[in-house]
Amino acid sequence: MKLFFVLNPVAGKGKSIELMSIIKRICEKENVEYMIKLTPRVGGAEDTARWGIENNYKRIIAVGGDGTVNEVVNGIVGSKTVLGVVPAGSGNDFVRSIGDPKEPEQYILDTIHGKVKTIDLGMCNDRYFINMASIGLDTQVAIRTQKTKKYFSGSLAYLVSALLTIFSYKGWDLNIQIDDQAFHAKTLLTAIANGKFYGGGVLPAPDAKLDDGYFDICHVKHMSKEKMFRVLPKYMKGKHRDIKEVQLVKGKEILITSDNPFPLNLDGEVSITNKAHFKLIEKGIDIIVP
Numbered sequence: 426m427k428l429f430f431v432l433n434p435v436a437g438k439g440k441s442i443e444l445m446s447i448i449k450r451i452c453e454k455e456n457v458e459y460m461i462k463l464t465p466r467v468g469g470a471e472d473t474a475r476w477g478i479e480n481n482y483k484r485i486i487a488v489g490g491d492g493t494v495n496e497v498v499n500g501i502v503g504s505k506t507v508l509g510v511v512p513a514g515s516g517n518d519f520v521r522s523i524g525d526p527k528e529p530e531q532y533i534l535d536t537i538h539g540k541v542k543t544i545d546l547g548m549c550n551d552r553y554f555i556n557m558a559s560i561g562l563d564t565q566v567a568i569r570t571q572k573t574k575k576y577f578s579g580s581l582a583y584l585v586s587a588l589l590t591i592f593s594y595k596g597w598d599l600n601i602q603i604d605d606q607a608f609h610a611k612t613l614l615t616a617i618a619n620g621k622f623y624g625g626g627v628l629p630a631p632d633a634k635l636d637d638g639y640f641d642i643c644h645v646k647h648m649s650k651e652k653m654f655r656v657l658p659k660y661m662k663g664k665h666r667d668i669k670e671v672q673l674v675k676g677k678e679i680l681i682t683s684d685n686p687f688p689l690n691l692d693g694e695v696s697i698t699n700k701a702h703f704k705l706i707e708k709g710i711d712i713i714v715p
């Protein structure tokens with residue numbers, strides 16, 4: 426089986442590029458036909474993955490973080506190509522829902538010999554996501570971090586953005602429809618989960634399963650800033666189930682609209698929109714389970 430590795434050279438602050446020689450060594454030792462291509466630019470993994478399909482590769486392995494995985498998914502969806510992941514980003518949240526963490530060498534070996542499993546896929550408006558979508562405070566922090574990164578280094582940029590976002594926070598007025606249940610809510614955040622984790626191990630949907638035919642939706646209503654500081658640590662650990670403002674439900678189709686634009690995150694890629702229409706695509710993609 427020919428393998429095509431789509432490697433993002435800037436993922437994980439360059440961690441991924443170090444894997445190139447390891448991938449070569451393992452593929453040669455295992456006598457596997459392979460090709461590695463580096464992604465050329467932001468958003469470039471999608472086209473690189475399509476190049477792999479056009480050149481008859483049936484297994485395409487994303488080497489990078491969740492952003493790279495998301496781009497490869499959008500490049501291969503509908504093609505019957507199998508997705509593999511060698512985690513080499515900063516968060517690597519998607520693979521946390523597949524199994525126990527391993528050393529990169531083991532991921533590469535297991536990806537060569539791994540089994541194929543069909544899992545669900547998410548769609549939002551015209552984009553696909555494989556792990557997690559969210560709207561609200563967390564996404565606003567991510568958007569702000571893109572700006573503060575110009576002035577501060579990694580974790581400090583995130584901390585400054587989180588504080589600025591919390592102190593200017595007013596909540597988002599959202600019209601939400603989950604299957605046939607519609608409501609209006611002033612919202613702190615909403616996570617729409619296929620996988621369990623995002624943001625480097627944050628656990629909004631502890632019961633989410635990649636292959637159960639449902640999204641797990643975590644809706645957190647508006648609350649005071651004082652309460653937010655108490656609730657967010659619980660949310661991060663997945664211990665937020667009993668909080669009054671938290672609703673955890675399952676669903677297949679979710680429509681979120683608002684008169685005011687709101688921040689939207691799909692597998693870590695962020696944008697601003699007035700409408701997010703999510704659909705679960707049952708058994709939408711085949712992945713290699715290491």
Ligand SMILES: Nc1ncnc2c1ncn2[C@@H]1O[C@H](COP(=O)(O)OP(=O)(O)OP(=O)(O)O)[C@@H](O)[C@H]1O
Nearest residue numbers: 436437465466467468490491492493514515516517
């Ligand atoms: N050649 C390149 N130059 C600059 N950016 C690139 C290049 N190739 C890909 N990218 C971009 O790098 C970004 C980060 O990639 P990715 O999310 O995989 O890594 P990460 O942020 O380290 O990990 P994680 O999302 O798991 O925290 C993506 O937005 C991707 O489009």
